[in-house]
Amino acid sequence: MNEPAFDAEALIEAMAPLLGLFVGEASRAPVKTHLEIAARYAALLEQTALGDHEEPAPVFTP
Amino acid sequence: MSPATEDLPAAEIAAAVKAGAVSAREVVTAALARVAARNDALGAFTDVTATRALAKADAVDAARAKGERLGTLAGAPFAVKNLFDIAGLPTRAGSKINRDLPPAAADATLVARLEAADAILVGGLNMGEYAYDFTGENTHDGPSRNPHDLRHMSGGSSGGSGAAIAGGLVPLALGSDTNGSIRVPSSLCGVFGLKPTYGRLTRARTFPFVASLDHLGPFARSVKDLALAYDAMLGPDPADPAQADIAPNPVAAGLEQGIGGLRIARLGGYFATTGEPAAFAAVERIASALGAERVVEFPQADRARAAAYLITMVEGAALHLDRLRARADDFDPDVRDRLIAGAMLPGGWVVKAQKFRSWFRRAIDDAFREVDIVLAPATPCRAPLRGQRTMTLDGREMLVRPNLGLFTQPISFVGLPVVTVPVWTDGERLPIGVQIIAARWREDLALRAARALEAQGVASAPIARMA
Numbered sequence: 293m294n295e296p297a298f299d300a301e302a303l304i305e306a307m308a309p310l311l312g313l314f315v316g317e318a319s320r321a322p323v324k325t326h327l328e329i330a331a332r333y334a335a336l337l338e339q340t341a342l343g344d345h346e347e348p349a350p351v352f353t354p
Numbered sequence: 355m356s357p358a359t360e361d362l363p364a365a366e367i368a369a370a371v372k373a374g375a376v377s378a379r380e381v382v383t384a385a386l387a388r389v390a391a392r393n394d395a396l397g398a399f400t401d402v403t404a405t406r407a408l409a410k411a412d413a414v415d416a417a418r419a420k421g422e423r424l425g426t427l428a429g430a431p432f433a434v435k436n437l438f439d440i441a442g443l444p445t446r447a448g449s450k451i452n453r454d455l456p457p458a459a460a461d462a463t464l465v466a467r468l469e470a471a472d473a474i475l476v477g478g479l480n481m482g483e484y485a486y487d488f489t490g491e492n493t494h495d496g497p498s499r500n501p502h503d504l505r506h507m508s509g510g511s512s513g514g515s516g517a518a519i520a521g522g523l524v525p526l527a528l529g530s531d532t533n534g535s536i537r538v539p540s541s542l543c544g545v546f547g548l549k550p551t552y553g554r555l556t557r558a559r560t561f562p563f564v565a566s567l568d569h570l571g572p573f574a575r576s577v578k579d580l581a582l583a584y585d586a587m588l589g590p591d592p593a594d595p596a597q598a599d600i601a602p603n604p605v606a607a608g609l610e611q612g613i614g615g616l617r618i619a620r621l622g623g624y625f626a627t628t629g630e631p632a633a634f635a636a637v638e639r640i641a642s643a644l645g646a647e648r649v650v651e652f653p654q655a656d657r658a659r660a661a662a663y664l665i666t667m668v669e670g671a672a673l674h675l676d677r678l679r680a681r682a683d684d685f686d687p688d689v690r691d692r693l694i695a696g697a698m699l700p701g702g703w704v705v706k707a708q709k710f711r712s713w714f715r716r717a718i719d720d721a722f723r724e725v726d727i728v729l730a731p732a733t734p735c736r737a738p739l740r741g742q743r744t745m746t747l748d749g750r751e752m753l754v755r756p757n758l759g760l761f762t763q764p765i766s767f768v769g770l771p772v773v774t775v776p777v778w779t780d781g782e783r784l785p786i787g788v789q790i791i792a793a794r795w796r797e798d799l800a801l802r803a804a805r806a807l808e809a810q811g812v813a814s815a816p817i818a819r820m821a
Contacts (some may be wrong), residue, residue, distance in 0.1 A: 296664035314677045319691045329756075330667055333660035334703045337710055340657055348708035349715070350566060353624040 298335075300327040356629035359384055361522040364437075364473065364583070371414065377557070378411035378418075378429035382413035388523050389476065392820065397498045399510075399515035400436050401443055401478035407431070410474045425472030426582050426606075432526035435512050436478035438462040438570075439559040444803060447561035448481040448511070450684045451677055462559040463594075464528060464570060464587045471586035476524060478732065479514030483686040484610035485530055485563040486670060486693070487511040488758035489740075493686040497740055500543055501818030503783050506737035508540035509758065511535040512722035516543035522817035526583055527573040529795040530557075532564045533662055534732075534762025535570050535729035538761075540774035541787025544813045546804065547573045548580045551794045552769025553598035553801045555584075556591035564669040565596065566708070567662065567766060571810045574755060576806040580773065581606040584797065605798045612753035613806045616799060619648035620726040621791075624655035625761055628747045629734035632786050633761075637729050637775040640788045642810040644803060648798045650725055658714045658764035660706035663756070667732050668704040671696030688755060715768045727803050731761045731776045732787030771797040773804040775813035789812075 304323060308315045315323055361384075362370075366810035386404050393399045414677045435441070437447040440719055441764055446452045460466075465475055480498040482490060485632075489511025490498040498513035500506040501521035510518045512529025516539030519527050529536045531549040535658065540547030548571045555570050562568055573584040573684050588602035620626075620641050626634065641647075652658070670679070671693045678685070679695055685693070721728075734747050738754050774787040790807075792800040807813040 295594060298755045301491045303698055310695075311675070311695055311697050313697060314682060316682075317692060318687065319694065322688075322691040322696075326517070326667070327698065329665060330598070331661050333789050334699075335705075336657055336660045337664070337706050340654065340706075340710060340713075342706065342709045342713060346650055347712050348705055349711035350708060 298331040302347040303327060361385070361388060363391040364427050364525040364574065364579045365576065367430045368426060371418070372424050374418065378414040378474065378624045379408060381429045382407050382476065385476055385524055392521055392523060392565045395499065395504060395820065396501055396517045396521045397480055397496050398514040398521060398523060400480050400495050400514065401440070403440065403475055404478050407474050407476045410469065412444040413474050413654040414615065415476070416737060425470065427468060427471040427473035427586060430473045431476045431524045432468055432473050432476045432528070433475065433518055433524050434465055434528040435481045435515050435530055436810060437481060437530060437561040438465055438528060440465065440475065440478055443478065445561050447485065448483040448492055448543065451681050452561065458559065460559060463556045463591050467587045468583065479527060481514055482511035483689045484674065485511040485532060485535055486689045487755065488534060489755055493774040498738045499740065500784070501820060502544060502785065505739055506554060506784060507542060509539035509737060512539050516540060516545055517707055519543065519545040519575055520604050520818050521820065525574060526579055527556050528570060529573055530560065530567045531571060531766060532567045533766055534665060534759035537762045537772060537774045537787065538575065538758050540573060540776065542737035544776035544778065544785030545573050545575055546577055546580055546776065547571065547774040548584060548797070548801070549766065549772045550584065551771045553596055554804065556597050557589050558591050558593035562673060564688045566669060567768065577801060578606065578609060579810050581609050581801050592803050600795060603795065603798060605801050609801060609805045611802050613644055613803050614671065616726045616803065617724070618644045618646035618729065618803065619650045619725045620646055621652060621730040622649040623651040623681055623727050625653055625730040628706055628760060629731055630649050630747065631671050632736055632779065633731035633734050636786045637731055637787050639707065639777055639812060640775065640807060641729055643807055643810055646729060650721055650728060652721060652764065653717050656712060659760060661710045662763045662767040664699065664707045667692065667696030668699050704807055711767060714813045718768050718770065726792065726799055728791045730789045730791060732762055733758050734790045735787050736784040762789065765791055770794055771800050773800040775804050776809055776815050777813060
């Protein structure tokens with residue numbers, strides 16, 4: 293299994309045009325910082341074993 | 355002191371108005387005068403609804419003259435964070451962009467319910483843009499300032515709510531809390547704040563931020579005022595699909611029951627590190643006053659915070675994506691850049707976060723089998739200076755804006771009811787808050803404990819002595 297490698301710069305390059313977002317020069321460093329914080333938090337959650345049958349919290353009621 | 359001149363608690367105003375000791379018009383006129391005199395310094399109000407307030411005051415006075423029964427908040431002035439709809443005003447939600455919206459056609463349900471109890475709306479309050487903020491700073495309207503020391507932050511995102519109460523402008527205010535936006539300004543401004551259980555109070559006709567996590571609640575300088583406002587706002591509302599199907603639980607009548615029989619503990623682990631000594635000393639004082647000797651832990655609270663953080667980034671970004679595309683330059687840059695990052699996150703991260711939320715809820719339910727109330731700091735420090743971007747906690751430098759909520763975020767993640775109580779230290783000008791946390795749907799227990807602390811004089815919310 294490949295270990296995920298998080299590259300915020302590459303994510304910005306790929307996702308900004310896909311989303312139709314412009315990331316100006318002044319925004320680049322803060323957006324990168326926020327992505328890296330998010331990646332750290334996601335990695336923390338990845339370490340938690342949650343079963344396939346764990347229901348996500350929002351449950352739709354028809 | 356007279357309600358015609360000073361900002362008395364709402365309960366005292368209502369008693370005076372009902373007794374005919376003062377008219378609602380006199381009370382409202384005095385509140386409007388305080389706003390006019392102090393708001394330039396505080397930056398609390400963004401809109402003043404003087405005409406409608408005086409009309410409502412006259413209606414209250416006329417009802418009394420006719421011998422009609424007045425509501426529990428008769429004549430008490432209140433104001434709301436400007437993400438609540440106020441009929442006739444665009445709901446700006448702290449933004450520049452929303453000012454282009456058409457005026458709201460009707461008041462938010464909670465505004466209407468407070469006015470049905472004969473409270474009187476006097477205006478809209480400053481807030482961090484789109485509620486993505488813990489500082490109380492706003493690039494469009496200017497900051498709300500801490501009434502106890504204007505050089506310092508009010509906290510946010512309900513910064514105007516905290517400043518209006520601590521500054522003695524009005525006795526009652528409403529705010530919203532997604533990750534801590536009632537509890538952080540309550541802590542930094544030294545006022546009482548109630549974040550009810552997620553799904554308890556309707557959010558209808560308020561501007562959203564993170565649908566999975568958004569709560570609304572009151573700020574006041576007395577616990578009784580929190581309880582009266584909460585009771586007035588209870589009740590089902592089909593206009594908010596996230597509202598839980600649960601019976602209202604009025605709390606004011608039982609407020610003086612005390613803490614006898616309640617099992618109270620401090621939260622350890624995550625909630626006992628990464629803060630300044632003042633935060634933990636405040637918890638110690640509250641624990642001592644409540645006789646809480648036990649320490650319990652909420653397991654994996656760091657992951658609860660991480661999950662709330664990710665859900666917030668992704669849902670917030672999804673809400674604002676069109677605006678980020680069309681009007682990026684009209685955002686506060688600090689808000690915009692966090693939202694842009696949120697738009698880029700993998701979907702699997704947020705689903706995992708929502709699965710973890712289910713797991714964490716079960717863990718918290720288990721913890722509350724052993725205790726009724728738990729205590730934790732509301733903020734890791736007293737109010738930072740306005741404009742301060744970083745702080746050092748436990749030797750680590752971190753951003754102020756997201757991290758003022760590091761103790762509030764895991765709690766709202768599972769929607770627990772919290773009363774934030776203000777604690778003061780001799781020789782210190784600025785207060786700090788402690789979270790009184792109960793099991794879901796038990797607002798009554800958190801408020802009883804807060805009232806007991808207020809009665810002992812351990813927690814209090816004095817009006818700031820402004821120069």
